């Protein structure tokens with residue numbers, strides 16, 4: 117979902133990659149998934165042996181035997197006095213559908229809490245997965261569709277018209293079909309022809325890779341295909357912006373795919389996509405097969421040069437500041453002055469400082485380009501233009517793309533057109549779209565209630581900082597300072613209602629109602645212009661444009677701002693409702709809030725200080741204590757095997773999310789339920805919170821069930837594999853069983869025997 121990560125630590129890798137964010141900002145990790153990988157996670161097969169109905173109430177014997185778990189945790193719910201408000205009845209009905217009481221919560225809490233949900237869901241043919249997140253996003257998308265398709269209101273601001281034009285041009289399949297291959301062929305001709313199409317007629321003397329890259333930038337195609345150039349806040353002095361030079365973005369979801377070679381079905385699918393598109397544009401099949409193989413081999417070398425995700429977690433290692441002169445010493449064959457001065461908006465001299473994330477990559481690519489024949493290089497570069505154009509061309513192109521998609525994600529057919537068109541709005545036009553959404557949908561009073569919850573959970577995190585025994589006092593104080601400095605953004609900024617401000621933002625963007633191909637180019641160029649224009653401007657903390665994508669079901673921590681964000685889209689449904697008992701909200705949005713706060717202190721977040729600068733504030737002993745604890749999490753998750761495909765979780769790549777899940781649920785649990793005093797105060801003011809009808813569980817138990825329900829999901833095998841291999845989030849079931857088996861509070865609530873699967877003796881805990 118979302119991926120609004122900084123370009124230097126997590127690659128955006130989607131066909132329409134550069135359509136993505138406006139201001140590419142450093143939002144570390146969304147709660148759900150990255151944009152790149154769509155909604156992906158865990159496909160759970162119903163493999164329940166009949167176990168008989170597990171009794172949730174502990175027997176007297178269990179209570180005696182479980183010397184380590186404290187009795188008293190289970191409260192009776194022999195309470196006739198249940199909550200019968202519509203909100204409670206609806207919540208109860210949902211929970212009853214979700215759980216599977218045939219499974220004991222102590223054996224597998226995911227199957228217990230989500231088993232019913234999983235059994236009842238079918239993944240639609242046009243989806244790769246379903247999850248609690250995706251269902252809510254679907255609902256939201258339906259609302260957006262109604263709004264976007266509505267006839268324009270009179271005197272509607274211009275930016276809504278632009279947005280509607282984008283949508284209309286995308287929906288206008290008749291026109292798209294009518295123009296056929298002309299738009300892409302015209303582009304390729306203008307760029308000196310795609311060699312594979314013209315055989316011996318290709319004139320290599322006119323080819324210059326750098327000149328071609330500059331043309332891409334001018335036309336609105338990605339310039340990041342050989343190396344990635346962006347403008348970001350300087351992460352060691354984040355009040356200013358700086359140029360960032362990184363490894364290339366690739367055509368496949370991850371370098372590891374390309375490195376598997378043609379025997380792998382996904383790589384074979386990618387190769388087929390290359391060959392068939394060349395043939396569709398008029399190439400000889402045998403020429404296409406031959407030349408595209410060379411193209412693929414070239415890209416595989418690029419992949420091999422790039423740093424794997426595991427090695428991109430240490431921010432300091434990615435911060436290599438050099439001036440242009442030094443970059444030229446590192447990579448002498450590239451004309452860097454021309455490169456920077458033509459791609460960027462501002463002029464750059466030899467003194468200009470650049471962050472080079474992976475110097476070896478730049479050095480190697482410099483040599484590779486010089487050694488590769490021009491034909492192969494041109495074939496590769498123009499292939500990437502074709503790849504970016506699939507979604508904007510006619511039916512046979514979309515079918516071809518879909519065939520590849522099926523191999524990569526298992527999705528059986530393409531999404532309805534309106535959904536595709538909606539996603540083309542959520543990227544660069546996300547602010548206009550969100551503006552339309554909040555004008556019609558978000559109740560302002562939720563903001564205040566959500567803020568209240570943020571405060572409770574925030575305080576709980578501060579208490580944890582006081583309690584952890586592995587920190588020295590100085591580091592502890594710095595951590596507390598950092599926690600105090602976290603800024604929350606909730607719902608949406610007021611500027612979304614300010615027509616002038618939004619008009620100003622989209623001032624230079626032109627979109628017509630009937631030229632989708634051109635519109636996408638315009639949008640990409642505008643979006644890059646916007647980002648590059650920031651170079652000489654200060655980076656303002658809390659700039660509303662960075663917190664204005666309200667129409668998404670997601671949440672963020674931004675390491676460069678030390679801020680957390682909960683867009684309007686997530687403050688609803690199963691996450692949050694004012695009509696539901698607080699114990700459910702704390703399990704839902706409360707868990708999410710705790711998760712985002714904890715990101716500030718996970719393996720990457722902790723490398724930034726309270727102001728959001730990459731700076732080491734850790735005493736060396738405390739630093740190694742942290743690493744030891746994080747390592748416990750790495751090994752715990754690294755030992756989980758996904759039953760469907762026998763793949764092991766990548767403990768290193770998922771550690772940040774896992775640390776956030778573990779801390780988040782703990783912080784959310786403590787407030788409403790353990791702090792008797794605060795809770796009783798709350799009860800005094802608000803009335804007692806009653807249990808739910810038809811569910812024989814205590815409020816504590818319902819808290820955990822509600823928290824587990826955040827992750828209920830069902831996934832196609834292909835996309836599950838993709839997630840395990842390249843994702844930063846563990847599959848759904850492990851996001852539940854991992855944290856609960858680490859928390860004694862869980863075992864107490866459900867009275868799980870010591871050494872039962874959800875209550876192992878050996879537990880990991882960072883925060």
Ligand SMILES: *[C@@H]1O[C@H](CO)[C@@H](O)[C@H](O)[C@H]1NC(C)=O
Nearest residue numbers: 312313314315316399400403
């Ligand atoms: C296609 O193949 C034919 C026959 O082998 C050859 O004459 C022609 O030049 C080729 N065209 C291209 C564009 O490669």
Ligand SMILES: *[C@@H]1O[C@H](CO)[C@@H](O)[C@H](O)[C@H]1NC(C)=O
Nearest residue numbers: 350352353354355356357654
């Ligand atoms: C940080 O950036 C500001 C604004 O550009 C500049 O004035 C200041 O000198 C920089 N600080 C350091 C330590 O480079």
Ligand SMILES: *[C@@H]1O[C@H](CO)[C@@H](O)[C@H](O)[C@H]1NC(C)=O
Nearest residue numbers: 374375376377416417420421
């Ligand atoms: C990647 O590079 C290494 C080191 O140069 C080499 O041994 C390996 O064969 C390469 N892998 C591929 C798939 O090209």
Ligand SMILES: *[C@@H]1O[C@H](CO)[C@@H](O)[C@H](O)[C@H]1NC(C)=O
Nearest residue numbers: 375376377378379380381384
């Ligand atoms: C690819 O598969 C073929 C046939 O199964 C096998 O002979 C070949 O060694 C494999 N190549 C690689 C690089 O694994």
Ligand SMILES: *[C@@H]1O[C@H](CO)[C@@H](O)[C@H](O)[C@H]1NC(C)=O
Nearest residue numbers: 429430431432433719722723
């Ligand atoms: C990053 O790597 C450097 C150099 O190896 C090391 O000194 C530093 O401790 C690492 N940082 C973290 C947070 O692990």
Ligand SMILES: *[C@@H]1O[C@H](CO)[C@@H](O)[C@H](O)[C@H]1NC(C)=O
Nearest residue numbers: 438439440441442466467468
């Ligand atoms: C670039 O940096 C090097 C090393 O700090 C320095 O010696 C050189 O003068 C700088 N070049 C320019 C043009 O500023």
Ligand SMILES: *[C@@H]1O[C@H](CO)[C@@H](O)[C@H](O)[C@H]1NC(C)=O
Nearest residue numbers: 750751752753754755764767
């Ligand atoms: C599995 O756990 C063992 C011991 O706890 C550890 O040594 C090993 O590295 C773990 N495996 C992975 C893949 O993390």
Ligand SMILES: [Zn+2]
Nearest residue numbers: 145146147776
């Ligand atoms: Zn996260």
